[in-house]
Amino acid sequence: MDTTGTTRRWALLAERRLWFMAAFGFIAGLPLPLSSFTLRQWLTEGHVSLGAIGLTANIGLAYTLKFLWSPLLDQMRPPLGLHRFGRRRGWLLMIQPGLVLGCVWLALSDAGAAPIMAIAAAAAIAFCSASQDIVVDAWRIETFPPHLQAAGMATYVWGYRVALLVSGAGVIKSADLIGWHGALGIVAALLACGIVLTLAAPEPPLRAVPPVVAGLVARVVAGVVEPLREFVSRPGSGLVLAYILLFYLGEVMAGVMLAPFYRSLGFDRGAVAAATGPYSLAATIVGIAGGVWLIARIGLARALISTGFLQMIAMAMYVWLAYSAGDHAVLYATVVVEAFAQGLASAAFVTYLSGLCAAAYTATHYALLSSLASVASHTVGGLSGFVAEALGWKLFYVFSMLASLPAMGVMLVMLRRVPPVERNAQPQ
Numbered sequence: 199m200d201t202t203g204t205t206r207r208w209a210l211l212a213e214r215r216l217w218f219m220a221a222f223g224f225i226a227g228l229p230l231p232l233s234s235f236t237l238r239q240w241l242t243e244g245h246v247s248l249g250a251i252g253l254t255a256n257i258g259l260a261y262t263l264k265f266l267w268s269p270l271l272d273q274m275r276p277p278l279g280l281h282r283f284g285r286r287r288g289w290l291l292m293i294q295p296g297l298v299l300g301c302v303w304l305a306l307s308d309a310g311a312a313p314i315m316a317i318a319a320a321a322a323i324a325f326c327s328a329s330q331d332i333v334v335d336a337w338r339i340e341t342f343p344p345h346l347q348a349a350g351m352a353t354y355v356w357g358y359r360v361a362l363l364v365s366g367a368g369v370i371k372s373a374d375l376i377g378w379h380g381a382l383g384i385v386a387a388l389l390a391c392g393i394v395l396t397l398a399a400p401e402p403p404l405r406a407v408p409p410v411v412a413g414l415v416a417r418v419v420a421g422v423v424e425p426l427r428e429f430v431s432r433p434g435s436g437l438v439l440a441y442i443l444l445f446y447l448g449e450v451m452a453g454v455m456l457a458p459f460y461r462s463l464g465f466d467r468g469a470v471a472a473a474t475g476p477y478s479l480a481a482t483i484v485g486i487a488g489g490v491w492l493i494a495r496i497g498l499a500r501a502l503i504s505t506g507f508l509q510m511i512a513m514a515m516y517v518w519l520a521y522s523a524g525d526h527a528v529l530y531a532t533v534v535v536e537a538f539a540q541g542l543a544s545a546a547f548v549t550y551l552s553g554l555c556a557a558a559y560t561a562t563h564y565a566l567l568s569s570l571a572s573v574a575s576h577t578v579g580g581l582s583g584f585v586a587e588a589l590g591w592k593l594f595y596v597f598s599m600l601a602s603l604p605a606m607g608v609m610l611v612m613l614r615r616v617p618p619v620e621r622n623a624q625p626q
Contacts, residue, residue, distance in 0.1 A: 215341055216353045218399045222334050223357025225392035228385055229297060229327035231366040232304060233257045233320040238457040239370055239470070240309040240316070240378055252583020255454050257321050260328040261572040268332045268565030269425065284401030286337045290330065291396055297326035298389045305382035330392075335568065336561035339552050340402035351548050352490045355541070359482045363475055364388070371471035425559035429566070434616035438554070441608045442570045445547060448602030449509070449540070452516055452595060454582045459516075459591055464524040473526075473533045481534040485541020492542070493549060498618045502550060505542040506609060510602040512539035516595035547571075550618050 231237070238251050275281040276288030283291060304319035334354075342350035365385050372381035429435060460470050492501040515532040522528035551571070555563040586594040 215400065216349060218395070219338060219341070219350050220353040220357035221395050222337065222399070223354035223359075224361045225294075225357075225389065225395060226327070226331055226334050226354075227358035227361030228365045228389055229301070229323050229330075231362055231369070232301065232382070232385065233324040233327070235366055235453075235457060235474075236369050237309070237316065237320050238454075239467070240373075241313060242457050242461055243310065243467075251458060252454060252581065252586070254317060254320070255450075255582070257317060258324050258572065260321070260325040261331070262569050264328040264332055265562065265566040265569040267329070268562045271329075271332050271336070272425075272559060272561045283397075286333050286340070287396050287399060287401050289333045290337075291393065293326055293329045293333065294389070294392045294396065297323065297330060297392070298386055300326055301382065301386035301389055305379050305386055309378070331568070332561050332565045335564045337399075337402055339555055339560050339564060341400075347552050348490050348493055348545075348549050351552060352486050352545060355486050355544060355548065356483055359479055359486070359541075363479045367471040367473075367475035367478070370467055371475070374467060425556075425562040426566070428556055428559065429554075429563060432616075434612065437608060437612040438616060439570060441605060441612050442551070442567055444605035444608060445506075445571055447605060448513060448598050448600070451582045451585070451601055452513055452598040455586050455594070458583075459520075459586075460529070462591065463519070463522075463529075465526075465529060469526060469529065473529045477530055478533050478537040481537035482541040485538040486545045487541075488538075489542040489545025490549075493546060498546065498550060498553070499613045501546040502609060502613065502618070505539070505546045506602075506606055509539040509543040510599060510606060512536050513595065513599040513602070516598070517592060520591040520595055553618055 234255075234257075237257075238254060241251050241254065271289050275285065276283070276292050278292070280288035280291050282288070300319060300322040304316060304323060307316040307319050309316040338350050338354055339347070369378075369381040369385060372384065432438075457470075465473075489501065489505060492505065496504075512535050515535050519525075519528050519532045551564065551567045554567060582594075582598075585597065589597060
């Protein structure tokens with residue numbers, strides 16, 4: 199038997215799927231800034247109040263609540279004849295045109311003169327984007343075997359981060375040249391490429407599907423209750439859920455207010471775009487690669503601990519920036535250090551979440567877990583504007599850094615009682 203040839207073919211197949219994973223990460227990442235940082239930059243330039251800007255964090259509630267409709271994507275076959283493309287690709291082809299139309303709507307809006315319309319468009323984008331995330335995450339987990347999960351996650355996040363650069367700093371800088379409408383129109387065109395990507399991508403193998411049941415109540419039980427029951431019946435599930443819920447608390451409180459924070463320090467649109475552009479992207483890519491290396495080197499549990507505390511400590515850079523009186527070098531250093539630490543922590547955290555998903559409920563479990571991780575972003579994060587107004591920027595970022603401590607404490611207890619699934623194990 200030609201084992202060398204077989205190994206080479208599997209390696210080529212894995213490489214091909216990694217390229218698709220990076221492309222899916224890019225398409226999945228494009229919409230996020232349009233309902234967060236980029237939108238807030240646009241609203242800040244339109245002289246919208248800090249309180250109102252902070253409340254835009256609630257636009258992203260779709261990312262928190264997506265577990266409510268994720269069972270439909272696990273249980274129901276795609277409508278309009280799209281099921282012939284497969285369960286995952288069929289649903290993507292159903293969702294992606296709506297995402298493109300939402301972006302076109304935003305591009306035709308005016309955040310300064312009519313902020314309500316821009317916010318409504320951003321909310322539509324967030325809903326479609328959250329739905330797309332459900333399917334893309336399931337595609338990733340089902341496509342890669344356990345020993346390639348970390349690599350698949352890394353390429354996904356790399357693509358995602360490049361997309362954040364494009365629709366974040368790229369749009370902000372492009373607005374100087376062609377205006378907000380033209381810059382957002384380019385993002386809509388890029389999102390349309392996602393449809394072509396989906397048509398070209400392979401459908402993952404159907405590993406396990408819950409049995410089809412008749413009746414509305416029975417379907418709700420099978421699609422919603424059973425996946426939840428399966429998860430909460432695991433030992434230590436309460437600690438796991440608490441850790442996931444608290445993980446991003448400090449980070450999102452700091453992140454929601456970055457656009458007005460930068461502007462209050464005197465940084466113009468060009469400076470913000472330059473700082474959050476290639477430097478941030480390079481630091482994130484290095485951080486993700488470092489996170490994957492760390493998982494392989496010291497194991498997932500130790501990687502979660504080390505990267506989690508490093509991410510919290512890195513937030514002290516925002517306090518230094520607040521004292522710097524608009525120093526551009528400090529701005530670049532802050533963005534690079536924070537992006538690197540966030541890349542490290544994200545690599546370990548996403549790998550951990552992927553290992554928690556049961557094969558029969560991939561989309562539902564990952565949607566539930568990632569929804570819990572975004573609860574802080576779209577609830578407590580919405581109050582960050584009022585907290586910043588009350589405390590001032592220096593104390594606000596100290597408060598944001600300390601808000602990461604509860605997650606770290608829960609994590610230390612959790613890892614003693616519930617060791618994570620090591621997804622970087624060698625193939626059998």
